[in-house]
Amino acid sequence: MQELINRAKELLDNGTVARVLGWKAGDLPYDPEPAYFETAESLKDFVYNGFCGANLSKYMIEASKLEGKTLVCLKPCDTYSFNQLIKEHRVDREKAYIIGVGCKGKLDIEKIRNQGVKGIESIEGAEITDEADMLKIQTIYGERSVAYADAMLERCHVCKGKEHKIFDEQIGESKETKDGERFDEVSRIEKLSPEEKFAFFQKELSKCIRCNACRNVCPACSCRKCVFDSNKFDSSQKANVDSFEEKMFHIIRAFHVAGRCTDCGECSRVCPQGIPLHLFNRKFIKDIDELYGEYQAGDDTDSKAPLTNYTFDDAEPSIVGKRG
Amino acid sequence: MSIENKSFRPKIVAFCCNWCSYAGADLAGSSRLSYPADVKIIRVPCSCRVNPMFILRAFEKGADGVIMCGCHPGDCHYSTGNYYARRRMTLLFSMLDYIGVENGRTRVEWVSAAEGVKFSDTMNSFVEKIHSLGENVRLGDLRCRN
Numbered sequence: 001m002q003e004l005i006n007r008a009k010e011l012l013d014n015g016t017v018a019r020v021l022g023w024k025a026g027d028l029p030y031d032p033e034p035a036y037f038e039t040a041e042s043l044k045d046f047v048y049n050g051f052c053g054a055n056l057s058k059y060m061i062e063a064s065k066l067e068g069k070t071l072v073c074l075k076p077c078d079t080y081s082f083n084q085l086i087k088e089h090r091v092d093r094e095k096a097y098i099i100g101v102g103c104k105g106k107l108d109i110e111k112i113r114n115q116g117v118k119g120i121e122s123i124e125g126a127e128i129t130d131e132a133d134m135l136k137i138q139t140i141y142g143e144r145s146v147a148y149a150d151a152m153l154e155r156c157h158v159c160k161g162k163e164h165k166i167f168d169e170q171i172g173e174s175k176e177t178k179d180g181e182r183f184d185e186v187s188r189i190e191k192l193s194p195e196e197k198f199a200f201f202q203k204e205l206s207k208c209i210r211c212n213a214c215r216n217v218c219p220a221c222s223c224r225k226c227v228f229d230s231n232k233f234d235s236s237q238k239a240n241v242d243s244f245e246e247k248m249f250h251i252i253r254a255f256h257v258a259g260r261c262t263d264c265g266e267c268s269r270v271c272p273q274g275i276p277l278h279l280f281n282r283k284f285i286k287d288i289d290e291l292y293g294e295y296q297a298g299d300d301t302d303s304k305a306p307l308t309n310y311t312f313d314d315a316e317p318s319i320v321g322k323r324g
Numbered sequence: 325m326s327i328e329n330k331s332f333r334p335k336i337v338a339f340c341c342n343w344c345s346y347a348g349a350d351l352a353g354s355s356r357l358s359y360p361a362d363v364k365i366i367r368v369p370c371s372c373r374v375n376p377m378f379i380l381r382a383f384e385k386g387a388d389g390v391i392m393c394g395c396h397p398g399d400c401h402y403s404t405g406n407y408y409a410r411r412r413m414t415l416l417f418s419m420l421d422y423i424g425v426e427n428g429r430t431r432v433e434w435v436s437a438a439e440g441v442k443f444s445d446t447m448n449s450f451v452e453k454i455h456s457l458g459e460n461v462r463l464g465d466l467r468c469r470n
Contacts, residue, residue, distance in 0.1 A: 189422065190422065194421075194424045194425070194426055195424065196424075197422065197423060197424035198423065198424025198425075198462055199424075200424075201423045201424060227377075244383075244384045245384075247423060248377075248380050248381075248384060251376075251380060251416075251419055251420075251423070252376070252377055252380070254419070255376050255415070255416065255419070258415055280419070283418070283419060283422050284415055284419065287414070287415055287418050287419075288415070291414060292411070306411065307408070307411055307412065307415075308408075309411075310404065310407035310408055310410070310411055311407075312397070312398070312407075314407065314410055314411060314414075315414060316410065316414070316432070317410065317413045317414045317417050317430075317431075317432040318431070318432070319414065320414065320417045320418045320421050320427055321421075321427040321428070
């Protein structure tokens with residue numbers, strides 16, 4: 001982390017960049033938040049540790065409109081989102097100085113809490129330079145330790161790889177964290193009966209409080225005007241009045257990013273209700289892969305998105321019933 | 325054909341493209357072919373005009389089945405509209421299947437302006453299918469039921 005700060009200071013001082021976009025320490029040891037740093041002194045608050053899960057590429061949409069270059073720290077998975085935003089002409093590559101930061105899996109505070117750890121005062125082992133496989137957590141009830149892998153975000157267990165797709169320079173080591181297949185859960189649900197599927201999604205989605213956090217954080221959801229802000233639309237920005245609205249909201253939300261979703265997993269990370277929203281996005285990705293060929297959004301900046309493309313012998317919609 | 329269980333009248337929404345399927349429905353009418361009155365046709369300029377939300381809205385407002393008809397692939401009045409619609413609908417239907425809406429409640433058929441018989445056959449078989457599936461209790465918004 002010190003290396004990153006030193007380099008950021010250097011670039012600020014020599015005028016290459018006008019500001020740094022990174023994470024600053026929050027009030028608690030596990031809630032760093034995205035922040036701009038405009039002076040070398042302010043960088044004392046800069047942090048980069050296991051809890052810095054936030055994908056900063058979406059902030060570059062606004063930063064692209066500012067004067068001068070912005071130094072942005074992107075994790076390997078964030079670079080896919082950045083590529084996708086370049087492709088959609090939402091960010092300006094010339095206005096960004098990308099430092100590809102290393103990643104050894106990001107942590108989910110809820111997973112730690114779910115293991116019965118309460119009253120957290122400090123957490124050791126979450127630093128990016130730490131090699132420890134265990135997190136040492138000081139709580140008001142004494143010291144607890146949790147395996148790093150057990151506290152990782154779901155998305156890090158199915159990591160797309162630790163290769164930065166776009167960067168100006170790279171700082172920090174990465175560690176492979178993948179230990180699962182990303183479509184396993186989707187395949188499991190696909191095999192259930194319609195009643196079971198419906199019950200599963202009813203249970204998950206009825207938790208939705210329509211805070212719109214999933215939409216706001218999504219790097220692919222970058223429209224200036226959003227259908228969910230329209231008062232004429234049934235699922236406009238308000239609490240749900242019936243059980244259909246939440247389903248409609250989530251299907252539409254996932255459909256809008258189908259073929260553009262890089263599977264960065266931010267929607268599930270920010271959901272205050274813990275709804276596994278990535279299951280919707282991954283279902284679309286799985287279908288696209290199976291029906292129209294493997295496609296990873298954000299892999300490049302010039303390929304055509306599957307939904308803005310077609311071939312003469314695409315599968316007919318009746319294939320859905322035939323696949324079983 | 326005969327439909328048992330007269331008490332249940334399904335609500336079926338059919339999105340028909342202006343250039344082929346709507347004309348096909350016209351032809352079915354002028355050829356005196358019959359199809360159930362439960363099918364309510366909504367004319368759209370092209371099958372590509374059908375926003376996935378239209379289909380969800382139809383279900384929300386109490387439809388028991390939604391069918392989309394367009395020109396045969398390759399015959400689109402706007403050259404390529406139905407190719408895009410085909411991909412979109414495939415993904416949407418797959419998603420609806422995934423969240424537990426029976427797959428039989430959604431269908432896409434390509435019906436040209438000369439296929440009045442196909443239009444009537446399609447609608448008859450679709451209505452029959454919805455009859456066998458029964459009322460759409462999963463996605464209907466209860467307030468909109470009378």
